[in-house]
Amino acid sequence: MQKRATVHDVARQAGVSLATVDRVLNGRTGVRPATAEKVEEAIRVLDFRRDLSASLLARARDLRVVFLIPDGKNEFMANLTAAIARKSRNVKAERLTLETRHIRPLDAEALAHALNALEPKSCDCAVIVATEDQAVHRAVDAATRRGIAVMTLVSDLPGSARKLFIGIDNVAAGRTAASLLGRFCQKGKIGIIAGSMGLRDHRERLEGFTALLRKEFPALEILGPAEGHDERSETEHLAADLLADHPDLSGIYNLGAGNPGLLAALEKSGRAGQVRVIAHELTEATRSGLRSGAIDVVLDQNPDGEIRAAIAAARALALGQGGDYHADPIEIGIFLRDNLR
């Protein structure tokens, strides 16, 4: 078995000193491009990889990962925060520090401001739930230039300098919902409730859902989407109207939040368990809906898995060779009453 190459080997191979290798590896100034190229060539030849253990040990400080998570009553975001706190305990022994900062939901300015406030001295990697906005876009690029690796979580910011997106394929999630609901319902109408068409993930789910349902189950009539703004009472009204106006309603797909409202409407209509319902994210509300039979299927993002992936990526990105990291994709969790965890 081949022994791993060390910085010493790289220095020898490149014909330079340890100090120069160190300068190149850690992006310090004072190296001629030609010399840097020699070092990089040696790294390639030897397939050198920085030893993570030694690297973390030698740094005085831990690897710091800062999560910028929307605040508020959104239970899914609270689950994310809880998942971070859980992981935080386990990674203490691995020289990792996780920090969560809460941002006002949908406040792009606040998010950009928080990003700009991060200093590379106290933050190696930022993980944000992105809002699609120019100010955020600029803040991501600026942070990247300062040497902070930025990753997007749940909601992506394509085109920016973010190193990685961690989240599910929302178009596929929509298709999956349609595929299940189509098999569940032979005929009748399917009502769609969304949070807001201003949200990228909601748009993508809707797109996947309607495209597949139209193509594969043309017998089913699509109603909506109605926008409940992820709000309990508003969602309840929408669902109540759907149920009242359409006695032949056979399914509901709620691709946003506001599930407590949906459940209340189902309960009051007396048709819970008769109408097939698919919702998103395992929460207190959706779990109890699954148990009671009011909800048939919940599609979930698996916050723990996402946090785990973010941490793994942070380790690789902050200390690794950079570009070539490829994360395991986050799978869409599908939960029935019978495989609730």
Next chain:
Amino acid sequence: MQKRATVHDVARQAGVSLATVDRVLNGRTGVRPATAEKVEEAIRVLDFRRDLSASLLARARDLRVVFLIPDGKNEFMANLTAAIARKSRNVKAERLTLETRHIRPLDAEALAHALNALEPKSCDCAVIVATEDQAVHRAVDAATRRGIAVMTLVSDLPGSARKLFIGIDNVAAGRTAASLLGRFCQKGKIGIIAGSMGLRDHRERLEGFTALLRKEFPALEILGPAEGHDERSETEHLAADLLADHPDLSGIYNLGAGNPGLLAALEKSGRAGQVRVIAHELTEATRSGLRSGAIDVVLDQNPDGEIRAAIAAARALALGQGGDYHADPIEIGIFLRDNLR
């Protein structure tokens, strides 16, 4: 923020020397029980945790994890092996070495022999796909006594000294299959095909499936289980007979392997796409079945996730304080054509 306690702090707190702390931490001989207890008390008081980075760095050798995987034509096991190889590249930089050794399938003696051959000098942790057998049981216990942490993968060995089981809840998987198939099929007969009732995971799936189907969907009639011994041709015959004998067959649950045979039978009968089919494990065969519509749902164990969990556990178990490690549970992956990865 509190600075992490080091071995020096432990020594001071316990009123002993560094050497003694080292002896206790690494299980060396020559420490009186009373002294060891003082050290352990200090560890508890300070909440000391061995620094993984430094620990791995100081050891001359890497942390070695050996996987004992059944050989043969089983595509799922091949996927496991491939997942190990994939991970192996990524963990090189983290002072981890993964090794796969192949064992003749269902050969308990061979498995026990391989376990007994492992030396603690060259193996910190063994991961086995357990066969339920006394010899294996004894070999697991013996390896544990030699200082090798043993974990079971996919198939458990309850009652042995194995530190952890990594795999899905097979009873829940069976329930999930029943829950879906019940919603898909309004009436008619459901055929069950198993590999072998001698396999623990197959028994558990069957148990979960039949219990839930009887309770929640009493209108559906259960046929079987028939045993196809995870074999292509045998499974094909069973499926062909089911289809021929029961024109009102509305669903099939294959809880074992042998899916190529099942697909062939469906194809020849001309009823692919009309009979609802649920199978296990994403493989070449089941993927193509999902794409063609012959299979509706595949329940999957997620080999990559299992290997990831095994590695995380190995790190924690081989170097950690031991007992208090708790792994994330492996989720049952549910795949339709529309969320195939």
Next chain:
DNA sequence: CCTGTCTTGAGGTACGTGCCTCATGAGCTA
């Protein structure tokens, strides 16, 4: 008392990298 065994202390080196200082030399400008 002596001899042997067991327990404990003291101190060192090593692992691979990060980060620091200081010296040296090359190349430039005035």
Next chain:
DNA sequence: TAGCTCATGAGGCACGTACCTCAAGACAGG
């Protein structure tokens, strides 16, 4: 040529743990 900047080399300390040697003390049995 003197004075300057920049590129590079040389070397050392530090991080926290593993593992080694050697010596000293405790305590036993004879």
